[in-house]
Amino acid sequence: METKEEKKAQGDKREKILQGALEAFAKKGFYNTKVSEIADEAGVADGTIYLYFKNKDDLLISLFEDRMEWIIDRIEAELEQVEGGTIEKVRRYMELHFQLAVENPALAEFITVELRQSAKFIKEYDNPKFGDYLGILKRLIEEGQQDGTFREDLDSRLVSRAVFGALDEVLLQLTLSAEKPSDVSLEATQVSALLIDGLRARE
Amino acid sequence: METKEEKKAQGDKREKILQGALEAFAKKGFYNTKVSEIADEAGVADGTIYLYFKNKDDLLISLFEDRMEWIIDRIEAELEQVEGGTIEKVRRYMELHFQLAVENPALAEFITVELRQSAKFIKEYDNPKFGDYLGILKRLIEEGQQDGTFREDLDSRLVSRAVFGALDEVLLQLTLSAEKPSDVSLEATQVSALLIDGLRARE
DNA sequence: ATCCATTGAATGAATCGTCGTTCAGTAATT
DNA sequence: AATTACTGAACGACGATTCATTCAATGGAT
Numbered sequence: 001m002e003t004k005e006e007k008k009a010q011g012d013k014r015e016k017i018l019q020g021a022l023e024a025f026a027k028k029g030f031y032n033t034k035v036s037e038i039a040d041e042a043g044v045a046d047g048t049i050y051l052y053f054k055n056k057d058d059l060l061i062s063l064f065e066d067r068m069e070w071i072i073d074r075i076e077a078e079l080e081q082v083e084g085g086t087i088e089k090v091r092r093y094m095e096l097h098f099q100l101a102v103e104n105p106a107l108a109e110f111i112t113v114e115l116r117q118s119a120k121f122i123k124e125y126d127n128p129k130f131g132d133y134l135g136i137l138k139r140l141i142e143e144g145q146q147d148g149t150f151r152e153d154l155d156s157r158l159v160s161r162a163v164f165g166a167l168d169e170v171l172l173q174l175t176l177s178a179e180k181p182s183d184v185s186l187e188a189t190q191v192s193a194l195l196i197d198g199l200r201a202r203e
Numbered sequence: 204m205e206t207k208e209e210k211k212a213q214g215d216k217r218e219k220i221l222q223g224a225l226e227a228f229a230k231k232g233f234y235n236t237k238v239s240e241i242a243d244e245a246g247v248a249d250g251t252i253y254l255y256f257k258n259k260d261d262l263l264i265s266l267f268e269d270r271m272e273w274i275i276d277r278i279e280a281e282l283e284q285v286e287g288g289t290i291e292k293v294r295r296y297m298e299l300h301f302q303l304a305v306e307n308p309a310l311a312e313f314i315t316v317e318l319r320q321s322a323k324f325i326k327e328y329d330n331p332k333f334g335d336y337l338g339i340l341k342r343l344i345e346e347g348q349q350d351g352t353f354r355e356d357l358d359s360r361l362v363s364r365a366v367f368g369a370l371d372e373v374l375l376q377l378t379l380s381a382e383k384p385s386d387v388s389l390e391a392t393q394v395s396a397l398l399i400d401g402l403r404a405r406e
Numbered sequence: 407a408t409c410c411a412t413t414g415a416a417t418g419a420a421t422c423g424t425c426g427t428t429c430a431g432t433a434a435t436t
Numbered sequence: 437a438a439t440t441a442c443t444g445a446a447c448g449a450c451g452a453t454t455c456a457t458t459c460a461a462t463g464g465a466t
Contacts, residue, residue: 039444045442047444048441
């Protein structure tokens, strides 16, 4: 009982800080967010943050790791449910990308806006989890190329980048302008129509 | 004689500061760049920067405006030279997007990495020049929809976003990993093949 | 032509507010 | 009582901005 409560308390506090950081970063960006604001948002003292994270950079990186892992797990779980060919899987991947963003607006804002900065400027951090996320898409595309549904003249690594970029930019626009989730499925449908038709093999 | 020399000296200094800022921002990012570093890079004193720009934010915004305007002018001039239909124009647009990036690596790095941040966190700045840049692509797509080369079921604003996102993400990857310009044309070709085939009208 | 007065662009050291981080003290738990 | 978790005020470094000072260029006066 002790250990469980202890672990839960620990986990609770760490998670509260991560969540507070997420809200704060989404609202004001990493560099404009004070550690004290994160503490406020999380309902802990400033110093407590340093019991769980080495420094502000480490908090940012941990937040990436943690949330990306969660995203990857969810996407992979959902993709296993898909019955149908590669096209259906890719379509579902795109749908999920949008859907997760709509369900977690702060997370979407955080990732779309901060990913590039941090990738480049947080020293010696090369963001392996983001690579994993792209890897899912890359594998789907290769699968499609092997079974003949997708054209084979395009490099899967390059294309997965391009597809991610398209999804991400559209999402950025949606999250920045306070749009309703209602019509997001329309956006998702159009973007996936464009990209999947571009990927299709022709006779 | 006086006025010409005066104006040139003025212009020179302002431009030197902008260029210094560009190099510095590309190298370390906006928030990690000290004003004194920009001054060093530009070969002027710290205080001189404040004779030409209100503050650091203003310098960032001015840099965007100035360089985006230059890009837009160049793209529009080049597009006028294109003989051929809408597809050729769109292909050329994408080619130019990559080509300009290869010719101006610091500028490419600056725009791909800083555009999102600044769009969101520099107060009350909505980046009209970036809208203009996207507008060129949007108009091309509408043109293609009207003359029947492009499918009409996709919203041109959305699609132009998606296409920009795809180009931008691929470019980001290229600029971050120190690649040779030699094979960039290959990347450009593949991305435009993907996107243009996605845009094409089918019988 | 020479000298002096005036200008204002440019400088860069000093200022001052702003955080990230620490740590001595307090509370909670066992 | 001892150990551990937490707190938040204080510290110190940092860096954007300011402003008193310099000095090269200009032009009017002799």
